[in-house]
Amino acid sequence: MNLALEDALCNRLARIRALGAARIRPVGLEADRAGAPLPPDHPFFAELVRLGLGRTRWLGGEDPDDAGPTTTEARRERSERDEETRGERGSPSFTGVVLAEELAYWDRGVAVAFPGPGLGEPPILAMGTPEQKQRFLGPFRAPDRPRWGSFAMTEPGAGSDVAAIRTACRRDGADWVLDGDKSFAANASRADWIVVFATCDPALGRAGHRAFVVERGTPGLGDFRIERKMGLEAYESTSFTLRGCRVPAANLLGGEERQSGRAGFKGAMQSFNATRPMIGAMAVGIGRAALDETLAFARSHDRLGDPRVRDRLERSRRKLQAARLLCWRAAWLADQQRPNVLEASMAKAVAPQAAFEAAALGMELLGEEGGRGDHLIEKLFRDVKAMDIVEGTGQIQRVLMARQLVGLPRD
Numbered sequence: 001m002n003l004a005l006e007d008a009l010c011n012r013l014a015r016i017r018a019l020g021a022a023r024i025r026p027v028g029l030e031a032d033r034a035g036a037p038l039p040p041d042h043p044f045f046a047e048l049v050r051l052g053l054g055r056t057r058w059l060g061g062e063d064p065d066d067a068g069p070t071t072t073e074a075r076r077e078r079s080e081r082d083e084e085t086r087g088e089r090g091s092p093s094f095t096g097v098v099l100a101e102e103l104a105y106w107d108r109g110v111a112v113a114f115p116g117p118g119l120g121e122p123p124i125l126a127m128g129t130p131e132q133k134q135r136f137l138g139p140f141r142a143p144d145r146p147r148w149g150s151f152a153m154t155e156p157g158a159g160s161d162v163a164a165i166r167t168a169c170r171r172d173g174a175d176w177v178l179d180g181d182k183s184f185a186a187n188a189s190r191a192d193w194i195v196v197f198a199t200c201d202p203a204l205g206r207a208g209h210r211a212f213v214v215e216r217g218t219p220g221l222g223d224f225r226i227e228r229k230m231g232l233e234a235y236e237s238t239s240f241t242l243r244g245c246r247v248p249a250a251n252l253l254g255g256e257e258r259q260s261g262r263a264g265f266k267g268a269m270q271s272f273n274a275t276r277p278m279i280g281a282m283a284v285g286i287g288r289a290a291l292d293e294t295l296a297f298a299r300s301h302d303r304l305g306d307p308r309v310r311d312r313l314e315r316s317r318r319k320l321q322a323a324r325l326l327c328w329r330a331a332w333l334a335d336q337q338r339p340n341v342l343e344a345s346m347a348k349a350v351a352p353q354a355a356f357e358a359a360a361l362g363m364e365l366l367g368e369e370g371g372r373g374d375h376l377i378e379k380l381f382r383d384v385k386a387m388d389i390v391e392g393t394g395q396i397q398r399v400l401m402a403r404q405l406v407g408l409p410r411d
């Protein structure tokens, strides 16, 4: 594993840093003060699209009908993008975690609010047919406007225990009909489509799981309600319902052929193995921001002469650095197409904890100043908690790793 970052990646990091200081952190603070997500028509999102952000990682080319760009302008755009993502082709997961950490450093809520296919992308990449990738990710290759995708697994009665989902799907002629309730899906009400996990028979357990792409405006998809959150205000976490919601069979991810065994469940797990290191990396970003804030405070308040303060700051930096390496390794294994289940769980279990400790240390050292409610450290402290919860709680990761250690199956 090569730990040196390529020049192209360093350039992208530098661009995020500049955007982070000028725009990402300010709009994150704006949303936090308003206590509401940035609206879809916020000028910042259009600005991101103009900057060439909000795109899919999918580079196209798998569809036999896709002859590539036809106009000179589109060919130039494709060639620029190919140049930009040249390094990424071989290491999309590694590139993803490095950039995600930097985005979260500036504001993790804003990073999730960014237009793009979001958490809906990994299951489409893992399970989708070439035609489905083209249809659902194609519009994200050079979007004409801010577009979002969403991922809905969690239900009021099924969070950690993914196998317990009760959203029902049944085949009816050329369609599938979906009924159920989903909660906490990022960007769901503004999304062009939502990847919805459902079961065709709860008695079949995970073998009954299917994933569908439900498009905006589909009759029966509705009752969107943005949930209250303690932090990460910039993006919406939304509950919604599916009532007799008819989805064409062509929107069943992977098509009928792929549905033997536990393909739907395995697809979800595969996408978690890609996204858990990413969540870990974002936690490291929040932790780094907290540590920088705490260091600045300690320096400006003459606290660095105290060896106990120095020791605690150093310990925090060391833990964040170790957590980052776990995230990098898990992502690197994914890029090598090698199993990373254990490493993805380790990254997800360790990084949010190290980040939480960094934010808690900041709150402690800043004391009254931090507790007043208008200091960045207090916002980071509220933001960081969710990192332990999303994509499988830290506790669940520890359960999985302990089972693996003693040779038991994961489920």
Ligand SMILES: Cc1cc2nc3c(=O)[nH]c(=O)nc-3n(C[C@H](O)[C@H](O)[C@H](O)COP(=O)(O)OP(=O)(O)OC[C@H]3O[C@@H](n4cnc5c(N)ncnc54)[C@H](O)[C@@H]3O)c2cc1C
Binding pocket: 119, 151, 152, 153, 154, 158, 159, 160, 161, 183, 184, 185, 186, 229, 232, 237, 386, 389, 390, 391, 392, 393, 394, 395, 396, 399
């Ligand atoms: C900010 C935020 C964003 C989110 N975004 C999305 C999204 O975009 N899409 C989506 O589908 N979901 C999303 N979620 C939901 C998230 O995935 C769930 O909250 C998470 O899986 C935990 O489920 P739960 O909240 O129902 O907690 P529970 O599953 O009810 O767990 C409660 C507690 O019990 C522990 N626990 C549960 N089972 C066990 C066990 N077997 N052994 C030991 N301990 C156990 C857990 O670790 C936890 O501490 C989001 C959540 C948050 C907070």
